[in-house]
Amino acid sequence: xxxxxxxxxxxxxxxxxxxxxxxxxxxxxxxxxxxxxxxxxxxxxxxxxxxxxxxxxxxxxxxxxxxxxxxxxxxx
Amino acid sequence: xxxxxxxxxxxxxxxxxxxxxxxxxxxxxxxxxxxxxxxxxxxxxxxxxxxxxxxxxxxxxxxxxxxxxxxxxxxxxxxxxxxxxxxxxxxxxxxxxxxxxxxxxxxxxxxxxxxxxxxxxxxxxxxxxxxxxxxxxxxxxxxxxxxxxxxxxxxxxxxxxxxxxxxxxxxxxxxxxxxxxxxxxxxxxxxxxxxxxxxxxxxxxxxxxxxxxxxxxxxxxxxxxxxxxxxxxxxxxxxxxxxxxxxxxxxxxxxxxxxxxxxxxxxxxxxxxxxxxxxxxxxxxxxxxxxxxxxxxxxxxxxxxxxxxxxxxxxxxxxxxxxxxxxxxxxxxxxxxxxxxxxxxxxxxxxxxxxxxxxxxxxxxxxxxxxxxxxxxxxxxxxxxxxxxxxxxxxxxxxxxxxxxxxxxxxxxxxxxxxxxxxxxxxxxxxxxxxxxxxxxxxxxxxxxxxxxxxxx
Numbered sequence: 001x002x003x004x005x006x007x008x009x010x011x012x013x014x015x016x017x018x019x020x021x022x023x024x025x026x027x028x029x030x031x032x033x034x035x036x037x038x039x040x041x042x043x044x045x046x047x048x049x050x051x052x053x054x055x056x057x058x059x060x061x062x063x064x065x066x067x068x069x070x071x072x073x074x075x076x
Numbered sequence: 077x078x079x080x081x082x083x084x085x086x087x088x089x090x091x092x093x094x095x096x097x098x099x100x101x102x103x104x105x106x107x108x109x110x111x112x113x114x115x116x117x118x119x120x121x122x123x124x125x126x127x128x129x130x131x132x133x134x135x136x137x138x139x140x141x142x143x144x145x146x147x148x149x150x151x152x153x154x155x156x157x158x159x160x161x162x163x164x165x166x167x168x169x170x171x172x173x174x175x176x177x178x179x180x181x182x183x184x185x186x187x188x189x190x191x192x193x194x195x196x197x198x199x200x201x202x203x204x205x206x207x208x209x210x211x212x213x214x215x216x217x218x219x220x221x222x223x224x225x226x227x228x229x230x231x232x233x234x235x236x237x238x239x240x241x242x243x244x245x246x247x248x249x250x251x252x253x254x255x256x257x258x259x260x261x262x263x264x265x266x267x268x269x270x271x272x273x274x275x276x277x278x279x280x281x282x283x284x285x286x287x288x289x290x291x292x293x294x295x296x297x298x299x300x301x302x303x304x305x306x307x308x309x310x311x312x313x314x315x316x317x318x319x320x321x322x323x324x325x326x327x328x329x330x331x332x333x334x335x336x337x338x339x340x341x342x343x344x345x346x347x348x349x350x351x352x353x354x355x356x357x358x359x360x361x362x363x364x365x366x367x368x369x370x371x372x373x374x375x376x377x378x379x380x381x382x383x384x385x386x387x388x389x390x391x392x393x394x395x396x397x398x399x400x401x402x403x404x405x406x407x408x409x410x411x412x413x414x415x416x417x418x419x420x421x422x423x424x425x426x427x428x429x430x431x432x433x434x435x436x437x438x439x440x441x442x443x444x445x446x447x448x449x450x451x452x453x454x455x456x457x458x459x460x461x462x463x464x465x466x467x468x469x470x471x472x473x474x475x476x477x478x479x480x481x482x483x484x485x486x487x488x489x490x491x492x493x494x495x496x497x498x499x500x501x502x503x504x505x506x507x508x509x510x511x512x513x514x515x516x517x518x519x520x521x522x523x524x525x526x527x528x529x530x531x532x533x
Contacts, residue, residue, distance in 0.1 A: 026262025031327045047132045062417040065389035065407040068270040068316040069338045074245030
């Protein structure tokens with residue numbers, strides 16, 4: 001499927017960007033005011049994220065990604 | 077259920093405000109307070125540094141159309157952040173499920189009668205109706221705790237434990253994580269490991285894979301039912317490993333990339349799912365239910381006893397100059413059951429001052445498992461050539477869409493009330509059968525609403 005290959009390319013680019021550019025990217029400590037805002041946390045609302053993960057784990061064959069995919073439920 | 081969603085991989089920006097080596101213990105609060113005021117960070121965060129508790133309560137309602145599954149799920153979440161940067165999190169979740177769930181059989185041009193999973197009683201589904209087991213009912217309680225603390229200025233660890241109990245299911249888990257900061261904390265490397273030991277005690281006992289469902293009302297029902305069952309319980313173990321990189325790109329952008337490996341071993345069947353056997357004999361019943369001694373044949377599903385999943389996950393958050401935040405993520409999953417999936421998720425947080433609106437779009441697609449079959453043919457049944465089969469719609473070719481909107485209102489600096497409403501739709505596709513079966517809808521859509529109210533204080 002085309003989408004599959006697009007996804008793999010996106011992921012490869014993300015790895016490359018993460019690993020190769022670490023030394024060039026980033027900010028000084030005094031430039032973190034925006035990044036420190038609660039809504040800029042990667043998981044801004046853990047309760048909502050947990051509830052969503054529960055729903056999709058129960059209804060689809062995939063889980064995890066941003067956290068552990070795990071088990072903990074007889075629903076799948 | 078609850079997934080163990082505790083994530084050892086969190087952005088470092090929030091934590092580093094709180095993280096201070098022990099030798100600086102006494103001046104830490106003063107420095108943190110000074111930094112916070114310099115940066116304009118809210119009083120709420122400064123108070124957290126003094127060891128305040130933060131609480132989140134929420135209630136979720138999930139309801140599918142056509143009287144299918146409905147769930148109510150209240151959550152209580154408490155987080156305490158200590159002066160030295162340690163974070164304690166405790167989360168309590170309850171679940172209450174009712175409604176009807178597909179049993180896996182195909183609809184038919186005649187009414188169908190099924191034995192209840194317990195073996196006590198039967199239920200009948202009208203002709204041309206999707207067979208749903210209306211006894212689906214469960215409740216669950218889950219408790220989890222996590223402790224995160226700095227080791228020194230570059231390292232941090234997380235330890236957690238988890239337990240949940242349903243009527244027929246017990247899950248116990250432990251997890252741990254390590255985080256290493258690099259490059260002036262603009263980069264964080266993360267490693268997490270989670271172990272879970274689950275026990276399932278199916279109602280009526282554990283069905284033998286591909287054994288025949290006992291015929292309701294049969295003179296040999298008790299003996300047939302016992303013959304379809306193995307032990308009363310079985311186990312499943314899950315090991316999850318997660319490797320991640322979190323990178324600050326610039327003053328407005330942060331990105332995360334994770335690789336996850338998940339290994340499941342043990343009893344992976346759904347004990348309540350069955351398959352229809354469809355007649356391939358040329359004649360009037362071609363494509364109808366295959367019958368043996370005048371009774372339809374249904375078989376309990378049988379899946380492999382292990383599964384290995386690989387997951388790649390990429391997320392980026394970008395803050396616009398006007399205060400709005402864009403949140404996009406992509407996940408790719410592939411496993412040794414032959415399933416691969418793509419998930420795209422997009423949120424736009426529209427800043428309205430004391431409140432915000434957040435539209436949400438999600439797209440999910442998956443390919444079917446190798447052993448997924450909507451039904452078995454009578455040839456496959458009589459030859460015994462099939463060793464693994466499941467008609468569980470969650471293992472089929474699938475597309476799913478979520479459209480939602482969330483509204484949040486800040487009552488004060490550290491108090492927020494929010495509400496969200498979402499619409500979730502699943503479509504399935506696959507083999508449409510032969511003969512009489514082609515006139516049946518083998519892949520009905522699922523339509524559901526998700527409604528959540530939350531309060532943080």
